[in-house]
Amino acid sequence: MTDTLTATARADAQPAPLLEVSGLVAGYGQGEVLHAVDLAVPAGSVVAVVGANGAGKSTLLRVLSGLLPAQAGTVRFDGDDLATARVEDRIRRGIVHVPEGRHAVAELTVDENLRLGGLWRGDRRELRADVDAAYDLFPALAARRTSHGHSLSGGERQMLAIARALVAHPRLLLLDEPSLGLAPRIVAEILGTLAHLRAERGLAILLVEQNVRSALSVADTGVVLNLGSVVAARPSAALLDDEQLRHAYLGF
Numbered sequence: 001m002t003d004t005l006t007a008t009a010r011a012d013a014q015p016a017p018l019l020e021v022s023g024l025v026a027g028y029g030q031g032e033v034l035h036a037v038d039l040a041v042p043a044g045s046v047v048a049v050v051g052a053n054g055a056g057k058s059t060l061l062r063v064l065s066g067l068l069p070a071q072a073g074t075v076r077f078d079g080d081d082l083a084t085a086r087v088e089d090r091i092r093r094g095i096v097h098v099p100e101g102r103h104a105v106a107e108l109t110v111d112e113n114l115r116l117g118g119l120w121r122g123d124r125r126e127l128r129a130d131v132d133a134a135y136d137l138f139p140a141l142a143a144r145r146t147s148h149g150h151s152l153s154g155g156e157r158q159m160l161a162i163a164r165a166l167v168a169h170p171r172l173l174l175l176d177e178p179s180l181g182l183a184p185r186i187v188a189e190i191l192g193t194l195a196h197l198r199a200e201r202g203l204a205i206l207l208v209e210q211n212v213r214s215a216l217s218v219a220d221t222g223v224v225l226n227l228g229s230v231v232a233a234r235p236s237a238a239l240l241d242d243e244q245l246r247h248a249y250l251g252f
């Protein structure tokens, strides 16, 4: 009887999410921007955080990567609470942030920029292999490997920012507004590559996007953030089907 109960409990148990955020409070100075945010990203899944300008989406990613301290709450990653961990420790654990703005070091070549992604690792041969793997994912970058950061187009800089993050071996990519200002063809290429990474490598992605439809087209789950609070967290298709929610919070 006990064995049967144990077996049933095991069969029913869901694996813990890779990232589990609970009661997260954060802001700037005295101002609180995120109010007790709860959020989960299962391993190998894509979760899109959507919401109006100023909702707190970028702030959420900054807190998760350690750029901004949490004032309260837990950030459990693969079982450990990293809420107070340093940025570099989070990177080593596999949380890698691609901030809005597609930063490339202007004076360095594409290849040098990519190698920056593996700075903290010791093995140079492994780093070379990872940079070459990034070129396989983004052939447009391979063609520009000796070009300097300042000469790249917006799309190339976005690809470089993502590729450099991949060189750091993420298990969870925090991706802020990758499509902003890019041509639809480039956006489709970048989102296609992310879908491939998730399918082939089990990469989990927390995606912040203004372009709600394209974000939800690649995400399993959509989380709606409004004025720093989560107002809905549902499968992407269910979010798109909810006309009232879309009108109230997503503007379409």
Ligand SMILES: Nc1ncnc2c1ncn2[C@@H]1O[C@H](COP(=O)(O)OP(=O)(O)OP(=O)(O)O)[C@@H](O)[C@H]1O
Residues within 6 Å of the ligand: 028, 033, 051, 052, 053, 054, 055, 056, 057, 058, 059, 060, 210
């Ligand atoms: N460095 C900062 N110092 C003080 N306040 C900030 C800072 N960055 C953002 N804020 C404020 O925090 C709130 C949330 O901003 P945040 O950028 O996280 O929103 P968002 O949802 O990402 O919006 P957007 O899509 O416009 O970037 C806003 O009121 C913003 O003015």
